[in-house]
Amino acid sequence: MADPTTDTLHRRGLMFILSSPSGAGKTTIARKLLAEDAEIAMSISVTTRPMRPGEVEGKDYFFVDQPTFDRMVEENAFYEWAHVFGNCYGTPKAHIRERLKQGSDVLFDIDWQGTQQLHQKAQADVVRVFILPPSVEELGRRLAGRGTDSAEVIAARMARAQAEISHWDGYDYVVINDEVESCFAKVKQILAAERMRRTRQTGLIDFVRNLTRG
Numbered sequence: 001m002a003d004p005t006t007d008t009l010h011r012r013g014l015m016f017i018l019s020s021p022s023g024a025g026k027t028t029i030a031r032k033l034l035a036e037d038a039e040i041a042m043s044i045s046v047t048t049r050p051m052r053p054g055e056v057e058g059k060d061y062f063f064v065d066q067p068t069f070d071r072m073v074e075e076n077a078f079y080e081w082a083h084v085f086g087n088c089y090g091t092p093k094a095h096i097r098e099r100l101k102q103g104s105d106v107l108f109d110i111d112w113q114g115t116q117q118l119h120q121k122a123q124a125d126v127v128r129v130f131i132l133p134p135s136v137e138e139l140g141r142r143l144a145g146r147g148t149d150s151a152e153v154i155a156a157r158m159a160r161a162q163a164e165i166s167h168w169d170g171y172d173y174v175v176i177n178d179e180v181e182s183c184f185a186k187v188k189q190i191l192a193a194e195r196m197r198r199t200r201q202t203g204l205i206d207f208v209r210n211l212t213r214g
């Protein structure tokens, strides 16, 4: 049977942000969400960081050199950008605005600095989720177990973990990633509830007016 709400109501897309200390598992959760949910698409960031084994240009990141990144900053091509772990990362504007207008959601895997910038620019559209590891020891095990970074890079990320965690209260939701499936289930619940927010349902006023017409 047709669902009158989904048939007649439209909503604006939302900007769904996942942040965490490096290695807590946000990329893992993001990939699962993208694989399961056709209504959300990844914002692909631009970075000056070297490509990791297994990463794909244009899928994981757009990998650029520093002069190219600097030119993009000058051209105002980013919604937000930040220095993270000695490299530059930025969210390109291209395609995102259009997608949101069409009612599709965009998923961001960005740090707390980028989250603050996006929230300042588009508060009503932004949902901020912070993922915590169950312990600092487990965080270290995950970074090492991923097998993609050198010992120096892992040490630098562990050294930054406490500072990253200190930004947990700048988020709307905090989820502990102890077990992947239960963390993923919680993130999906957050997304489902946020999609139903009254303020996002652009057709709701007309729908209610029709219902109450007498």
Ligand SMILES: Nc1ncnc2c1ncn2[C@@H]1O[C@H](COP(=O)(O)OP(=O)(O)OP(=O)(O)O)[C@@H](O)[C@H]1O
Pocket (backbone or CB within 6 Å): 020, 021, 022, 023, 024, 025, 026, 027, 028, 029, 142, 143, 145, 146, 177, 178, 179, 180
């Ligand atoms: N709940 C979990 N239990 C055990 N291992 C996990 C869990 N979640 C993620 N992992 C593993 O931990 C490692 C780091 O996860 P992931 O790359 O998703 O982290 P991240 O937060 O995106 O890190 P970064 O910010 O560095 O990109 C990966 O090898 C991943 O498979």
Ligand SMILES: Nc1nc2c(ncn2[C@@H]2O[C@H](COP(=O)(O)O)[C@@H](O)[C@H]2O)c(=O)[nH]1
Pocket (backbone or CB within 6 Å): 019, 020, 021, 022, 045, 046, 049, 080, 081, 082, 084, 085, 089, 090, 091, 109, 110, 111, 112, 113, 114, 115
């Ligand atoms: N402010 C932004 N932060 C970003 C962006 N893209 C990724 N990130 C964050 O950087 C770190 C490191 O990522 P890694 O892939 O090198 O492990 C992590 O916290 C990401 O969330 C961005 O466009 N802007």
